[in-house]
Amino acid sequence: AKPRVVVVGGGAGGATAARYIAKDSKGAVDVTLIEPTRTYYTCFFSNLYLGGFKEIEDIGHSYGNMAANGVNVVHDWAVGVDRDTKTVTLAGGASLKYDKLILSPGIDFVDMAVPGWDISAQNAMPHAYKAGSQTELLKAKLMAMPQGGTFAMVAPPNPYRCPPGPYERVSMVAHFLKNNNPSAKIIVADPKPKFSKMALFQEGWANHYDGMVDWIGEEFGGGNVSVEPDAMMLTIDGEETKVDVCNVIPAMKAGKIADMAGVTDGNWAPVNAVDMSTKADPDVYVLGDAAQQGDMPKSGFSANSQAKVCANAVRGALTGSKVFPAKFSNTCWSLIDTNDGVKVGATYEATDEKIAKVDGFISATGESAELRKATYEESEGWYSGITADMFG
Numbered sequence: 001a002k003p004r005v006v007v008v009g010g011g012a013g014g015a016t017a018a019r020y021i022a023k024d025s026k027g028a029v030d031v032t033l034i035e036p037t038r039t040y041y042t043c044f045f046s047n048l049y050l051g052g053f054k055e056i057e058d059i060g061h062s063y064g065n066m067a068a069n070g071v072n073v074v075h076d077w078a079v080g081v082d083r084d085t086k087t088v089t090l091a092g093g094a095s096l097k098y099d100k101l102i103l104s105p106g107i108d109f110v111d112m113a114v115p116g117w118d119i120s121a122q123n124a125m126p127h128a129y130k131a132g133s134q135t136e137l138l139k140a141k142l143m144a145m146p147q148g149g150t151f152a153m154v155a156p157p158n159p160y161r162c163p164p165g166p167y168e169r170v171s172m173v174a175h176f177l178k179n180n181n182p183s184a185k186i187i188v189a190d191p192k193p194k195f196s197k198m199a200l201f202q203e204g205w206a207n208h209y210d211g212m213v214d215w216i217g218e219e220f221g222g223g224n225v226s227v228e229p230d231a232m233m234l235t236i237d238g239e240e241t242k243v244d245v246c247n248v249i250p251a252m253k254a255g256k257i258a259d260m261a262g263v264t265d266g267n268w269a270p271v272n273a274v275d276m277s278t279k280a281d282p283d284v285y286v287l288g289d290a291a292q293q294g295d296m297p298k299s300g301f302s303a304n305s306q307a308k309v310c311a312n313a314v315r316g317a318l319t320g321s322k323v324f325p326a327k328f329s330n331t332c333w334s335l336i337d338t339n340d341g342v343k344v345g346a347t348y349e350a351t352d353e354k355i356a357k358v359d360g361f362i363s364a365t366g367e368s369a370e371l372r373k374a375t376y377e378e379s380e381g382w383y384s385g386i387t388a389d390m391f392g
Protein backbone atom coordinates (compact mmCIF):
# COMPACT_ATOMS: atom_id res chain seq x y z
CA ALA A 1 0.00 0.00 0.00
CA LYS A 2 1.07 3.55 -0.58
CA PRO A 3 2.23 5.58 2.42
CA ARG A 4 -0.50 7.85 3.76
CA VAL A 5 -0.24 11.47 4.79
CA VAL A 6 -3.15 13.25 6.48
CA VAL A 7 -3.03 17.04 6.65
CA VAL A 8 -5.39 18.88 9.03
CA GLY A 9 -6.12 22.49 8.07
CA GLY A 10 -6.18 23.86 4.52
CA GLY A 11 -4.59 27.25 5.21
CA ALA A 12 -1.16 28.72 4.50
CA GLY A 13 0.69 25.80 6.09
CA GLY A 14 -1.60 22.84 5.39
CA ALA A 15 -2.67 23.57 1.82
CA THR A 16 0.95 24.18 0.79
CA ALA A 17 2.21 21.00 2.46
CA ALA A 18 -0.55 18.85 0.97
CA ARG A 19 -0.04 20.22 -2.52
CA TYR A 20 3.75 19.89 -2.47
CA ILE A 21 3.74 16.30 -1.17
CA ALA A 22 1.14 15.22 -3.73
CA LYS A 23 2.77 17.09 -6.61
CA ASP A 24 6.38 16.12 -5.89
CA SER A 25 5.69 12.47 -5.05
CA LYS A 26 3.76 12.10 -8.35
CA GLY A 27 1.18 9.78 -6.86
CA ALA A 28 3.57 7.70 -4.72
CA VAL A 29 2.04 9.10 -1.51
CA ASP A 30 -1.68 9.24 -0.65
CA VAL A 31 -2.45 12.77 0.57
CA THR A 32 -5.71 13.69 2.31
CA LEU A 33 -6.46 17.25 3.38
CA ILE A 34 -9.10 17.86 6.08
CA GLU A 35 -10.60 21.35 5.99
CA PRO A 36 -14.14 22.30 7.08
CA THR A 37 -14.59 25.41 4.96
CA ARG A 38 -15.16 25.31 1.22
CA THR A 39 -13.86 28.82 0.69
CA TYR A 40 -10.70 29.88 2.49
CA TYR A 41 -10.57 33.62 3.12
CA THR A 42 -6.99 34.75 3.60
CA CYS A 43 -6.28 36.84 6.66
CA PHE A 44 -3.53 38.35 4.55
CA PHE A 45 -5.01 41.31 2.69
CA SER A 46 -8.17 41.14 4.86
CA ASN A 47 -7.16 44.50 6.32
CA LEU A 48 -7.02 45.87 2.77
CA TYR A 49 -10.62 44.76 2.38
CA LEU A 50 -11.47 46.80 5.50
CA GLY A 51 -9.70 49.78 3.97
CA GLY A 52 -11.58 49.44 0.67
CA PHE A 53 -8.55 48.35 -1.38
CA LYS A 54 -9.86 44.81 -1.99
CA GLU A 55 -13.26 43.15 -2.35
CA ILE A 56 -14.17 40.14 -0.20
CA GLU A 57 -14.12 37.96 -3.35
CA ASP A 58 -10.49 38.94 -3.91
CA ILE A 59 -9.46 37.16 -0.71
CA GLY A 60 -11.62 34.01 -1.05
CA HIS A 61 -10.13 30.82 -2.52
CA SER A 62 -11.69 27.43 -3.27
CA TYR A 63 -10.09 23.98 -3.07
CA GLY A 64 -11.23 23.08 -6.58
CA ASN A 65 -7.74 22.74 -8.04
CA MET A 66 -6.39 20.64 -5.19
CA ALA A 67 -7.98 17.41 -6.45
CA ALA A 68 -6.47 17.96 -9.87
CA ASN A 69 -3.17 18.27 -8.06
CA GLY A 70 -3.67 14.83 -6.51
CA VAL A 71 -4.90 15.88 -3.06
CA ASN A 72 -7.98 14.15 -1.63
CA VAL A 73 -9.87 17.06 -0.02
CA VAL A 74 -12.35 16.16 2.73
CA HIS A 75 -14.51 19.03 3.98
CA ASP A 76 -14.92 18.12 7.62
CA TRP A 77 -13.49 18.86 11.07
CA ALA A 78 -10.81 16.66 12.61
CA VAL A 79 -12.09 16.01 16.13
CA GLY A 80 -9.61 13.48 17.47
CA VAL A 81 -6.14 12.05 16.97
CA ASP A 82 -5.07 8.67 18.31
CA ARG A 83 -1.30 8.59 18.06
CA ASP A 84 -1.07 4.92 19.14
CA THR A 85 -3.21 3.62 16.30
CA LYS A 86 -2.20 6.55 14.01
CA THR A 87 -5.81 7.49 13.33
CA VAL A 88 -7.59 10.81 12.83
CA THR A 89 -11.33 10.93 13.47
CA LEU A 90 -13.65 13.39 11.76
CA ALA A 91 -16.81 15.09 13.00
CA GLY A 92 -18.76 13.26 10.29
CA GLY A 93 -17.75 9.94 11.87
CA ALA A 94 -15.07 8.75 9.43
CA SER A 95 -11.62 7.78 10.61
CA LEU A 96 -8.44 7.99 8.59
CA LYS A 97 -5.17 6.12 9.06
CA TYR A 98 -1.89 7.94 8.59
CA ASP A 99 1.80 7.20 8.43
CA LYS A 100 2.57 10.90 8.81
CA LEU A 101 0.19 13.49 10.22
CA ILE A 102 0.61 17.22 9.53
CA LEU A 103 -1.37 19.68 11.66
CA SER A 104 -1.71 23.29 10.55
CA PRO A 105 -4.90 24.38 12.34
CA GLY A 106 -3.97 28.02 12.90
CA ILE A 107 -5.03 29.70 16.13
CA ASP A 108 -7.73 29.64 18.76
CA PHE A 109 -8.28 32.25 21.45
CA VAL A 110 -7.30 31.98 25.11
CA ASP A 111 -10.51 31.93 27.20
CA MET A 112 -11.19 35.10 29.19
CA ALA A 113 -7.96 36.71 28.00
CA VAL A 114 -9.90 39.99 27.80
CA PRO A 115 -12.28 40.07 30.81
CA GLY A 116 -15.86 40.36 29.59
CA TRP A 117 -15.15 38.85 26.16
CA ASP A 118 -15.67 35.28 25.07
CA ILE A 119 -16.56 33.74 21.73
CA SER A 120 -20.28 34.42 22.32
CA ALA A 121 -19.42 38.15 22.24
CA GLN A 122 -17.85 37.99 18.77
CA ASN A 123 -20.94 39.44 17.09
CA ALA A 124 -21.01 42.50 19.34
CA MET A 125 -17.23 42.84 19.43
CA PRO A 126 -15.67 41.02 16.46
CA HIS A 127 -12.09 39.76 16.48
CA ALA A 128 -11.83 39.47 12.68
CA TYR A 129 -8.68 37.49 13.32
CA LYS A 130 -9.98 34.50 11.37
CA ALA A 131 -10.99 35.92 8.02
CA GLY A 132 -14.40 35.64 6.35
CA SER A 133 -17.69 36.42 8.07
CA GLN A 134 -15.91 38.10 11.00
CA THR A 135 -14.07 40.43 8.63
CA GLU A 136 -17.30 41.28 6.81
CA LEU A 137 -18.99 41.98 10.15
CA LEU A 138 -16.22 44.31 11.27
CA LYS A 139 -16.41 46.18 7.98
CA ALA A 140 -20.21 46.52 8.25
CA LYS A 141 -19.79 47.97 11.74
CA LEU A 142 -17.10 50.36 10.54
CA MET A 143 -19.36 51.57 7.73
CA ALA A 144 -22.30 52.02 10.13
CA MET A 145 -20.33 54.11 12.65
CA PRO A 146 -21.98 57.43 13.50
CA GLN A 147 -20.16 60.58 12.40
CA GLY A 148 -17.54 61.47 14.97
CA GLY A 149 -17.83 58.04 16.61
CA THR A 150 -15.15 55.92 18.26
CA PHE A 151 -13.52 52.78 16.87
CA ALA A 152 -11.66 50.83 19.55
CA MET A 153 -9.20 47.97 19.24
CA VAL A 154 -7.96 45.72 22.02
CA ALA A 155 -4.59 44.50 20.71
CA PRO A 156 -3.21 41.06 21.66
CA PRO A 157 -0.18 40.15 23.79
CA ASN A 158 2.85 38.37 22.23
CA PRO A 159 3.17 35.90 20.63
CA TYR A 160 0.27 36.13 18.20
CA ARG A 161 -0.68 35.69 14.55
CA CYS A 162 0.78 38.41 12.29
CA PRO A 163 2.75 40.85 14.47
CA PRO A 164 2.01 43.92 12.26
CA GLY A 165 -1.61 42.81 11.59
CA PRO A 166 -3.38 44.91 14.24
CA TYR A 167 -1.46 48.03 13.23
CA GLU A 168 -2.04 47.57 9.53
CA ARG A 169 -5.70 47.24 10.51
CA VAL A 170 -5.58 50.53 12.43
CA SER A 171 -4.09 52.14 9.31
CA MET A 172 -6.77 50.73 7.02
CA VAL A 173 -9.58 51.72 9.40
CA ALA A 174 -8.08 55.22 9.58
CA HIS A 175 -7.93 55.35 5.79
CA PHE A 176 -11.62 54.47 5.58
CA LEU A 177 -12.62 56.95 8.29
CA LYS A 178 -10.55 59.78 6.85
CA ASN A 179 -12.60 59.53 3.66
CA ASN A 180 -15.99 58.73 5.19
CA ASN A 181 -16.05 59.90 8.79
CA PRO A 182 -13.18 62.34 9.30
CA SER A 183 -14.10 63.46 12.82
CA ALA A 184 -14.09 59.84 14.11
CA LYS A 185 -11.45 58.61 16.56
CA ILE A 186 -9.50 55.36 16.91
CA ILE A 187 -8.40 54.10 20.33
CA VAL A 188 -5.95 51.19 20.58
CA ALA A 189 -5.53 49.54 23.99
CA ASP A 190 -2.31 47.54 23.82
CA PRO A 191 -0.80 45.24 26.46
CA LYS A 192 2.64 45.66 24.84
CA PRO A 193 5.15 48.49 25.31
CA LYS A 194 6.06 48.37 21.61
CA PHE A 195 5.02 46.59 18.43
CA SER A 196 6.19 45.43 15.02
CA LYS A 197 7.29 48.25 12.65
CA MET A 198 6.22 50.72 15.35
CA ALA A 199 8.29 53.67 14.11
CA LEU A 200 6.97 53.14 10.56
CA PHE A 201 3.34 52.95 11.64
CA GLN A 202 3.58 55.91 13.97
CA GLU A 203 5.24 57.99 11.27
CA GLY A 204 2.50 56.95 8.83
CA TRP A 205 -0.31 57.70 11.28
CA ALA A 206 1.13 61.16 11.91
CA ASN A 207 1.62 61.86 8.20
CA HIS A 208 -1.71 60.54 6.91
CA TYR A 209 -4.14 60.52 9.81
CA ASP A 210 -3.10 63.41 12.00
CA GLY A 211 -4.53 63.04 15.49
CA MET A 212 -6.99 60.27 14.63
CA VAL A 213 -5.14 57.36 16.27
CA ASP A 214 -4.70 57.24 20.04
CA TRP A 215 -2.40 54.28 20.85
CA ILE A 216 -2.41 53.46 24.57
CA GLY A 217 0.54 51.16 25.29
CA GLU A 218 1.31 48.99 28.28
CA GLU A 219 2.98 51.79 30.24
CA PHE A 220 -0.22 53.86 30.00
CA GLY A 221 -2.44 51.03 31.24
CA GLY A 222 -3.24 49.61 27.80
CA GLY A 223 -2.98 46.06 29.16
CA ASN A 224 -5.44 46.66 31.98
CA VAL A 225 -8.57 46.27 29.89
CA SER A 226 -12.05 44.85 30.19
CA VAL A 227 -15.14 45.08 27.99
CA GLU A 228 -18.91 44.94 28.36
CA PRO A 229 -20.14 43.81 24.94
CA ASP A 230 -23.85 44.48 25.62
CA ALA A 231 -23.16 48.07 26.70
CA MET A 232 -20.38 48.63 24.11
CA MET A 233 -18.21 49.73 27.00
CA LEU A 234 -14.41 49.57 27.06
CA THR A 235 -12.57 50.08 30.34
CA ILE A 236 -8.89 50.97 30.15
CA ASP A 237 -7.04 51.21 33.45
CA GLY A 238 -10.28 51.99 35.31
CA GLU A 239 -11.53 54.58 32.83
CA GLU A 240 -14.77 53.72 31.03
CA THR A 241 -15.36 54.73 27.41
CA LYS A 242 -18.50 54.08 25.40
CA VAL A 243 -17.41 53.03 21.92
CA ASP A 244 -19.22 52.48 18.62
CA VAL A 245 -17.10 49.64 17.28
CA CYS A 246 -14.87 47.40 19.39
CA ASN A 247 -12.43 45.04 17.70
CA VAL A 248 -11.23 42.66 20.44
CA ILE A 249 -8.20 40.59 19.43
CA PRO A 250 -7.62 38.26 22.39
CA ALA A 251 -4.48 36.32 23.36
CA MET A 252 -3.96 33.29 21.14
CA LYS A 253 -2.96 29.64 21.32
CA ALA A 254 -2.56 26.76 18.89
CA GLY A 255 -5.74 25.54 17.15
CA LYS A 256 -7.45 23.08 19.48
CA ILE A 257 -6.72 19.92 17.48
CA ALA A 258 -3.00 20.32 18.30
CA ASP A 259 -3.94 20.16 21.98
CA MET A 260 -6.19 17.17 21.38
CA ALA A 261 -3.33 15.41 19.62
CA GLY A 262 -1.23 15.94 22.74
CA VAL A 263 1.61 17.70 20.94
CA THR A 264 1.40 21.10 22.63
CA ASP A 265 3.34 22.34 25.63
CA GLY A 266 1.42 25.30 27.03
CA ASN A 267 -0.13 27.35 24.25
CA TRP A 268 1.95 26.12 21.28
CA ALA A 269 3.45 22.96 19.81
CA PRO A 270 7.25 22.66 20.15
CA VAL A 271 8.82 21.40 16.89
CA ASN A 272 12.17 20.27 15.52
CA ALA A 273 13.31 22.99 13.14
CA VAL A 274 14.91 20.58 10.69
CA ASP A 275 11.58 19.11 9.52
CA MET A 276 8.77 20.65 11.68
CA SER A 277 8.12 17.30 13.41
CA THR A 278 6.86 17.76 16.96
CA LYS A 279 9.03 17.16 19.99
CA ALA A 280 6.22 14.89 21.23
CA ASP A 281 5.97 12.54 18.23
CA PRO A 282 8.26 12.14 15.17
CA ASP A 283 5.28 11.19 12.96
CA VAL A 284 3.20 14.27 13.85
CA TYR A 285 4.25 17.61 12.36
CA VAL A 286 2.92 21.07 13.24
CA LEU A 287 3.17 24.03 10.85
CA GLY A 288 2.43 27.71 10.98
CA ASP A 289 0.78 29.65 13.76
CA ALA A 290 0.17 26.59 15.96
CA ALA A 291 3.88 25.78 16.15
CA GLN A 292 6.46 27.22 18.49
CA GLN A 293 8.52 28.54 15.62
CA GLY A 294 11.65 29.86 17.28
CA ASP A 295 12.63 33.20 15.78
CA MET A 296 9.99 33.19 13.01
CA PRO A 297 6.87 35.34 13.37
CA LYS A 298 3.45 33.74 12.98
CA SER A 299 2.65 34.68 9.39
CA GLY A 300 1.26 33.15 6.22
CA PHE A 301 4.65 33.57 4.58
CA SER A 302 6.28 31.68 7.48
CA ALA A 303 3.68 28.89 7.39
CA ASN A 304 4.15 28.48 3.63
CA SER A 305 7.93 28.41 4.03
CA GLN A 306 7.75 25.84 6.85
CA ALA A 307 5.32 23.74 4.79
CA LYS A 308 7.87 23.35 1.99
CA VAL A 309 10.58 22.25 4.44
CA CYS A 310 8.13 19.79 6.02
CA ALA A 311 6.82 18.47 2.68
CA ASN A 312 10.35 17.78 1.47
CA ALA A 313 11.24 15.96 4.71
CA VAL A 314 8.01 13.93 4.84
CA ARG A 315 8.32 12.84 1.23
CA GLY A 316 11.96 11.92 1.87
CA ALA A 317 11.02 9.84 4.91
CA LEU A 318 8.23 8.01 3.06
CA THR A 319 9.77 7.51 -0.40
CA GLY A 320 13.53 7.90 0.09
CA SER A 321 13.63 11.05 -2.08
CA LYS A 322 16.43 13.57 -1.49
CA VAL A 323 15.97 15.87 1.50
CA PHE A 324 17.45 19.35 1.26
CA PRO A 325 18.75 21.35 4.24
CA ALA A 326 15.98 23.35 5.94
CA LYS A 327 15.95 27.03 4.91
CA PHE A 328 13.14 29.40 5.80
CA SER A 329 12.19 32.94 4.92
CA ASN A 330 9.54 35.49 5.79
CA THR A 331 8.42 38.94 4.78
CA CYS A 332 5.47 40.81 6.34
CA TRP A 333 4.22 43.70 4.22
CA SER A 334 1.77 46.27 5.58
CA LEU A 335 -0.17 48.98 3.82
CA ILE A 336 -0.38 52.27 5.76
CA ASP A 337 -2.25 54.36 3.18
CA THR A 338 -2.70 54.34 -0.61
CA ASN A 339 0.61 53.20 -2.16
CA ASP A 340 2.38 53.54 1.19
CA GLY A 341 3.67 50.01 1.74
CA VAL A 342 6.32 48.92 4.28
CA LYS A 343 7.91 45.57 5.00
CA VAL A 344 9.99 43.59 7.49
CA GLY A 345 11.57 40.23 6.80
CA ALA A 346 14.32 37.73 7.46
CA THR A 347 15.91 34.41 6.48
CA TYR A 348 16.29 31.52 8.91
CA GLU A 349 18.02 28.17 9.30
CA ALA A 350 17.41 25.10 11.44
CA THR A 351 19.57 24.66 14.52
CA ASP A 352 19.18 21.80 17.03
CA GLU A 353 17.42 24.22 19.32
CA LYS A 354 15.09 26.22 17.05
CA ILE A 355 14.39 28.00 13.76
CA ALA A 356 17.13 30.59 14.06
CA LYS A 357 17.31 33.97 12.34
CA VAL A 358 20.22 34.43 9.92
CA ASP A 359 19.65 37.87 8.43
CA GLY A 360 16.89 40.49 8.36
CA PHE A 361 15.70 43.74 6.79
CA ILE A 362 13.10 46.42 7.47
CA SER A 363 11.77 49.50 5.62
CA ALA A 364 13.16 52.81 6.88
CA THR A 365 11.26 55.86 8.06
CA GLY A 366 11.34 58.75 5.60
CA GLU A 367 11.50 56.57 2.46
CA SER A 368 10.46 58.07 -0.89
CA ALA A 369 6.91 57.71 -2.18
CA GLU A 370 8.27 55.73 -5.16
CA LEU A 371 9.92 53.17 -2.91
CA ARG A 372 6.79 52.83 -0.77
CA LYS A 373 4.70 52.30 -3.89
CA ALA A 374 7.14 49.66 -5.14
CA THR A 375 6.95 47.93 -1.75
CA TYR A 376 3.16 47.82 -1.99
CA GLU A 377 3.34 46.41 -5.52
CA GLU A 378 5.76 43.76 -4.27
CA SER A 379 3.14 42.69 -1.72
CA GLU A 380 0.55 42.27 -4.45
CA GLY A 381 2.95 40.02 -6.36
CA TRP A 382 3.55 38.03 -3.20
CA TYR A 383 -0.19 37.61 -2.63
CA SER A 384 -0.74 36.14 -6.11
CA GLY A 385 2.30 33.92 -5.65
CA ILE A 386 1.44 32.47 -2.26
CA THR A 387 -2.22 31.79 -3.08
CA ALA A 388 -1.18 29.98 -6.29
CA ASP A 389 1.38 28.04 -4.24
CA MET A 390 -1.31 27.02 -1.72
CA PHE A 391 -4.22 26.17 -3.98
CA GLY A 392 -2.67 25.39 -7.39
Ligand code: FAD
Nearest residue numbers: 009011012013043044078105106162288289299300301303
Ligand atom coordinates in the same frame (compact mmCIF):
# COMPACT_ATOMS: atom_id res chain seq x y z
P1 FAD B 1 -4.55 29.15 8.79
O1 FAD B 1 -4.13 29.76 7.52
O2 FAD B 1 -5.46 29.88 9.69
O3 FAD B 1 -5.23 27.78 8.41
C1 FAD B 1 -5.79 26.96 9.39
C2 FAD B 1 -6.90 26.15 8.76
O4 FAD B 1 -7.17 25.02 9.59
C3 FAD B 1 -8.21 26.92 8.65
O5 FAD B 1 -8.62 26.92 7.30
C4 FAD B 1 -9.17 26.15 9.56
O6 FAD B 1 -10.47 26.09 9.03
C5 FAD B 1 -8.53 24.78 9.61
N1 FAD B 1 -8.80 24.01 10.84
C6 FAD B 1 -8.67 24.43 12.12
N2 FAD B 1 -9.00 23.43 12.96
C7 FAD B 1 -9.32 22.36 12.21
C8 FAD B 1 -9.76 21.03 12.49
N3 FAD B 1 -9.93 20.62 13.75
N4 FAD B 1 -10.01 20.21 11.45
C9 FAD B 1 -9.85 20.63 10.18
N5 FAD B 1 -9.44 21.86 9.84
C10 FAD B 1 -9.18 22.71 10.85
N6 FAD B 1 0.51 36.73 7.06
C11 FAD B 1 1.36 37.13 6.08
O7 FAD B 1 2.27 36.38 5.73
N7 FAD B 1 1.22 38.33 5.47
C12 FAD B 1 0.23 39.20 5.78
O8 FAD B 1 0.13 40.28 5.18
C13 FAD B 1 -0.68 38.81 6.82
N8 FAD B 1 -1.70 39.63 7.18
C14 FAD B 1 -2.56 39.25 8.15
C15 FAD B 1 -3.57 40.12 8.53
C16 FAD B 1 -4.48 39.76 9.51
C17 FAD B 1 -5.56 40.70 9.91
C18 FAD B 1 -4.36 38.49 10.14
C19 FAD B 1 -5.35 38.06 11.19
C20 FAD B 1 -3.34 37.63 9.77
C21 FAD B 1 -2.43 37.99 8.79
N9 FAD B 1 -1.38 37.14 8.43
C22 FAD B 1 -0.50 37.54 7.44
C23 FAD B 1 -1.13 35.88 9.18
C24 FAD B 1 -1.60 34.63 8.44
O9 FAD B 1 -2.96 34.73 8.08
C25 FAD B 1 -1.42 33.40 9.32
O10 FAD B 1 -0.17 33.44 9.96
C26 FAD B 1 -1.51 32.13 8.48
O11 FAD B 1 -2.79 32.02 7.93
C27 FAD B 1 -1.14 30.90 9.29
O12 FAD B 1 -1.30 29.74 8.53
P2 FAD B 1 -1.78 28.41 9.25
O13 FAD B 1 -1.72 27.33 8.23
O14 FAD B 1 -1.03 28.23 10.53
O15 FAD B 1 -3.29 28.72 9.68
